[in-house]
Amino acid sequence: MIGVIWVIQFQGVSKIYSNGVAALHDINIHIEKGEFAFLVGPSGAGKSTFMKLIIRKELPTSGQVLVGHKNLAKMKAGEVSLLRRNIGFIFQDFKLLPHKTVFENVSFALEVIEASKKDINRQVPAVLELVGLKDKANIFPSELSGGEQQRVSLARAIVNRPHLLLADEPTGNLDPETSWGLMDLLLEINKRGTTVIMSTHNKNIVDKLRRRVIALDSGRMIRDEQKGGYGFEN
Amino acid sequence: MKIKTFWYFTKEASTGLARNGLMSLTAVITITLALIILGSFYIVVTNVNHFTEMAKGVLEIRVYLKEDADAVSLQNRMLSFDGVKEVKFVSKTEAANWLGKTLGIKELHNYLAADNPLPDMINIRLEDNVELKELTARLESLPGIDEVEYGKDFVESMLLVIQVIWVIGVSLVVIVGLVVLYIIVNTIRLTVFARRKEIEIMKLVGATDWFIRWPFMLEGIMLGMGGAILATIIISKGYHLLIAYVKELAPFIPLLSEHMVNGGLFWLVSLVGLAFGAIGSLMSIKKFLKV
Incomplete structure (x- = not known):
């Protein structure tokens, strides 16, 4: 995936789960490299499915999802691993491993893709410094606040x-002040060239930042606006 | 595979075993028991095979000749056949003498001398590993042969025994294999379940499926091999005692020595333990890789 231009395209994408739930209907969208996009809409609108299609955790029932002009449905298992090495993912519930320290939780992501010890020892402290947790490298997640986790x-x-960072309601469990701390980090990462797609219910953040807003409702895209607002009643 | 990765796998596998200590122990013991059944059967089979081969070696074929047969040229031709070790001509007079002596009737010779009904005969000693049926057919096709006789009943019953042993053997491998598989699947599933969150994260950050599978597979293989090693030790000790016991009580029973069976025993038991250990682990983890 190196050298690929990270354009994300949904072409007529629909997703119906095997239990009959229709999560997305005829979605057409184009997200350029380096963009910052909010994904908004009520619960069950299809935001999580949208994310899962990009990391190929799910495949569309019809239509195509392309990342860097490559159709995800045609990828082999090995290519999916390589795709995911270029996508970062954060969740509302953090998904940290409780018996690993902060450092180990971060280095884990490098170890399992067989990164060299040298890379691990260089990159992990650097990234911990960036997120302001350099001093807490050796403690366990349970000793951290929600924002720190x-x-x-x-x-x-x-x-x-x-190349791409997906954030699935990352501020869902955080108080407003901590949420803004996290947003500053996401904006900083975006400024360094990483595409960021963030699903959220946080009206305040969306309205203040005025970035691209993609609104979903009942699986349909009802709005795609540059410098948009949240638009839903909270 | 990088060395560092290999150590990582081994470390993870050992951690898995230790975490479910009691379950791992139970698994090894059960696998050992199952493999002991299989291994003991292997010992029986090799001994029966050995015994059959030996029995063939002491077998004789008796060829009864017609009145007008050319005994000398027949003997020469028989000697050229595969599997024939030596031939010996027994004339009807010698046969009558032997019969008279054996039965203890001295007059029999005199009685038979006048009109001896016994046929001339050629006795054939056989090589080991002879194909009896084939040889008998060739002998029967020679001119001047009246009848070919060998320990047919014995040989045929031995062949039947060997067939039965094969059927039991294959069934045993299947049954023991399934037992081992069942135990491994359930043991490894505990580890997999305890680590499902890690597996999910590994998948999300782009670890390959094989990278994720290996530690679990190693864990299954360790369980299987643990059982195999224990089973080999126990059977081989037990067989050692059996040999000593039989030598004392029934020295005429020709048991194979330990070092002749230990190698094959270890390979068979290990292969079953290892293969089903690996397969069982793969089955346990399959569902969790679909992330």
Whole structure:
């Protein structure tokens, strides 16, 4: 995937799960490299499915998802691994490993793709410094606040310098002040060239930042606006 | 595979075993028991095979000749056949003498001398590994042969025994294999379940499926091999005792020595333990890789 221009395209994408739930309907969208896009909409609108299609956790029922002009449905298992090495992912519930320290949680992401010890020892401290957790490298996630845990999760997501960062309601469990701290980091990462797609219910953040807003409702795209607002009643 | 990666796999596998210590121990013991059944059967089979081969070696074929047969040229031709070790001509007079002596009737010779009904005969000693049926057919096709006789009943019953042993053997490998598989699947599933979050994260950050599988597979292989090694030790000790016991009580039973069976025993038991250990682990983890 190196050298590929990280354009994300949805072409007439629909997703119906095997249990009959129709999550997305005829989505057409184009996200350029380096963009910052909010994905908004009520619960069950299809935001998570949208994310899962990009990392190829799910395949579309019809239509095509292309990353760097490559059709994800035609990828082999090995290519999917390589794709994911270029995508960082953070979650509302952090998904940290409780028996590993902050450092180990971050280095884990490099170890399992067989990065060299040299790379690990260079990149992990650097990324922990970026998220402001350099001093807490050797403690366990349970000793951290929610905001700090999400920053560990972010460090893990970006330690491999991905082209794309997906954030699935990353501020969902954080208080407003901590949320803004995280947003500053996401904006900083975006400024360094990483595409960021963030799903959120946080009206305040969306309205203040005025970035691209993609709004979903009941699986349909109802709005795609540069410098948009949240638009839903909270 | 990088050395560092190999150590990582080994470390992870050992951690998995230790985490489910009691379950791992139970698994090894059960696998050992199952493999002991298989291994003991292997010992029986090799001994029966050995015994059959030996029995063939002491077998004789008796060829009864017609009145007008040319005994000398027949003997020469028989000697050229595969599997024939030596031939010996027994004339009807010698046969009558032997019969008279054996039965203890001295007059029999005199009685038979007048009109001896016994045929001339050629006794054939056989090589080991002879194909009896084939040889008998060739002998019967020679001119001047009346009848070919060998320990047919014995040989045929031995062949039947060997067939039965094969059927039991194959069934045993299947059954023991399934037992081992069942135990491994359930043991490894515990480890996999305890680490499903790690597996999910590994998948998300782009670890390959094989990178994720290896530690679990190693864990399954360690369980299987643990059972195999224990089973080999126990069977081989047990067989050692059996040999000593039989030598004392029934020295005429020709048991194979330990060093003749230990190698094959270890290979068979290890192969079953290893193969089903690996397969079982793969089955356990399959579902969790679909992330």
